[in-house]
Amino acid sequence: MMKFAPYFAYAKKCFLGRSAYRFDHLMNIMSTCLQIFIFWGIYRALYGGNTEVDGITLPMVATNFVLSMGLGAVFSVNDYFFPDKIHDGSIATELLRPISVPGRMIAENAGNALFNLIFRFAPALILVVLTIGISAPAGLGMFTVFLLSAMLGYGVLWVISFTVQMAAFWFVNVWSITTIKNVFVNVLSGSMIPLWFMPEWMVGVLRFTPFSSIYFTPVQIYLGQLTWQEAGLKCAVQAVWILLIYLAGDFLWKKGQKKLVVQGG
Amino acid sequence: MRDVIHLAGVYTKITAKSWFQYRVDAVLRSLAVFLRESTGVIVIYFTLLKFDDLNGWNTHELLFLYSLLFLTYGIMIIFFTGLRDFGNTVRSGNFDRFILRPRGLLFQLIFANADWFAAVGHGGLGLVLFLVSAGKVGVTWNLETAVYYLVAVAGGVLIQGAVFLFLATLNIYLFETRSLKELLYYNMRKFAGYPISIFHKAVQFIIIYIMPFAFVNYFPAQYLLRKEDMAGYPQAFLYLTPVVGIGMYLLAYLFWRYSVRYYKSSGN
Numbered sequence: 001m002m003k004f005a006p007y008f009a010y011a012k013k014c015f016l017g018r019s020a021y022r023f024d025h026l027m028n029i030m031s032t033c034l035q036i037f038i039f040w041g042i043y044r045a046l047y048g049g050n051t052e053v054d055g056i057t058l059p060m061v062a063t064n065f066v067l068s069m070g071l072g073a074v075f076s077v078n079d080y081f082f083p084d085k086i087h088d089g090s091i092a093t094e095l096l097r098p099i100s101v102p103g104r105m106i107a108e109n110a111g112n113a114l115f116n117l118i119f120r121f122a123p124a125l126i127l128v129v130l131t132i133g134i135s136a137p138a139g140l141g142m143f144t145v146f147l148l149s150a151m152l153g154y155g156v157l158w159v160i161s162f163t164v165q166m167a168a169f170w171f172v173n174v175w176s177i178t179t180i181k182n183v184f185v186n187v188l189s190g191s192m193i194p195l196w197f198m199p200e201w202m203v204g205v206l207r208f209t210p211f212s213s214i215y216f217t218p219v220q221i222y223l224g225q226l227t228w229q230e231a232g233l234k235c236a237v238q239a240v241w242i243l244l245i246y247l248a249g250d251f252l253w254k255k256g257q258k259k260l261v262v263q264g265g
Numbered sequence: 266m267r268d269v270i271h272l273a274g275v276y277t278k279i280t281a282k283s284w285f286q287y288r289v290d291a292v293l294r295s296l297a298v299f300l301r302e303s304t305g306v307i308v309i310y311f312t313l314l315k316f317d318d319l320n321g322w323n324t325h326e327l328l329f330l331y332s333l334l335f336l337t338y339g340i341m342i343i344f345f346t347g348l349r350d351f352g353n354t355v356r357s358g359n360f361d362r363f364i365l366r367p368r369g370l371l372f373q374l375i376f377a378n379a380d381w382f383a384a385v386g387h388g389g390l391g392l393v394l395f396l397v398s399a400g401k402v403g404v405t406w407n408l409e410t411a412v413y414y415l416v417a418v419a420g421g422v423l424i425q426g427a428v429f430l431f432l433a434t435l436n437i438y439l440f441e442t443r444s445l446k447e448l449l450y451y452n453m454r455k456f457a458g459y460p461i462s463i464f465h466k467a468v469q470f471i472i473i474y475i476m477p478f479a480f481v482n483y484f485p486a487q488y489l490l491r492k493e494d495m496a497g498y499p500q501a502f503l504y505l506t507p508v509v510g511i512g513m514y515l516l517a518y519l520f521w522r523y524s525v526r527y528y529k530s531s532g533n
Contacts, residue, residue, distance in 0.1 A: 031452055041465065176297035177297075180301075192305075192308045
């Protein structure tokens with residue numbers, strides 16, 4: 001039986017630690033809103049007078065941006081959790097503790113995510129709903145599935161980061177790899193260009209990648225674009241991605257520990 | 266004067282050497298910056314495969330608009346890295362060392378460091394976008410347009426340099442200005458990648474009069490492309506880029522000169 005108390009403490013510490021930087025915080029909210037406003041401005045101009053393009057209305061596009069960028073603001077993943085610890089050698093003390101290190105990362109990120117949800121997503125959402133408006137969810141049942149799918153989306157984002165971070169065992173500097181990973185996530189997850197408008201061949205390629213599982217699946221469910229059956233299937237796909245990528249990451253994590261050499265002491 | 270040029274040359278050689286000490290890493294980092302900044306470009310490209318134009322601007326014209334933004338930043342950061350990181354220099358007390366040296370402070374700050382990864386990443390992207398788009402946007406490249414273009418780039422470099430100098434000077438009075446720079450500069454720059462006419466009037470006001478990115482890329486691009494949405498702005502704006510650049514830089518420089526006298530070290 002695993003004990004949850006230490007993980008809960010890590011999560012709480014992170015949550016409270018975040019409350020200290022108020023100005024930074026305000027800037028983050030602004031930055032999320034500005035990003036949404038930019039894309040809203042672009043799509044309003046792109047639509048011109050049209051009410052819909054390919055069956056997609058402007059409010060649906062707005063909802064896609066608000067949800068994916070809003071969730072993006074909530075989904076806190078520390079891309080440098082492992083690289084920092086491997087770089088300065090503190091990974092050694094982490095490994096001696098009777099807790100799982102990835103478990104600690106989950107706990108810390110979850111604490112952050114909760115903070116972001118309450119103090120970043122909520123204010124940004126209110127501001128955005130008041131100014132540009134978004135579609136209502138497709139019923140209470142679907143909204144529940146959306147919540148589940150959003151959490152799975154966070155899981156996919158997390159395992160991708162976890163796996164990429166393992167590169168730190170083999171390379172001194174992982175900043176470049178991490179940055180390139182984030183370019184892929186930003187472009188292909190649909191948070192900057194709704195995947196409805198991606199060229200057909202690109203959608204075909206995307207079907208074999210985990211990126212659309214992060215934000216686009218929850219958005220589609222929220223908008224009621226999927227039947228119950230399809231929604232269930234998509235959630236299962238999300239879960240499979242989490243499992244597959246996690247297994248790859250865990251493999252590297254075990255392998256990395258074997259070759260780990262910490263200098264000095 | 267010759268001595269100054271010589272010193273600038275030595276400084277440049279040293280910074281380039283130290284940034285490119287680890288070659289593979291340097292190439293990877295420049296590539297990462299290049300790709301990170303391409304995100305917006307890739308998004309525009311895919312979006313316009315579906316929609317034909319953005320308020321009358323086609324893909325190549327939008328890439329041309331973007332190219333000015335990156336090219337000017339790439340050039341600017343070669344000179345102004347020292348000012349971008351000036352907050353750290355002040356907090357760590359390193360600025361005191363600069364003061365003791367027998368050369369101008371601004372001279373040292375400008376030449377003693379250069380973020381070559383950012384320069385290659387941003388500048389390279391700007392150059393690629395320019396080469397891709399310049400032949401396809403219907404501009405006749407002759408002496409007049411070429412001179413206009415070069416002057417506009419120089420003006421754009423000065424405008425952004427002035428903002429960095431101004432924000433750096435604020436560090437003498439305030440402890441932390443990073444968030445302010447984030448808000449004023451980096452967030453506003455995200456708007457400047459697109460024709461500003463598509464945005465709310467308040468955003469346009471900020472981007473013309475307060476953080477004048479419009480003079481870095483929108484108005485210079487308009488002079489060369491003459492899109493219809495220029496009708497909403499005074500024609501004179503097409504020619505103001507160098508004036509805004511020199512004016513802003515002079516103001517920022519005076520502010521700097523005035524403030525440096527009041528510098529108090531953070532050390533003991």
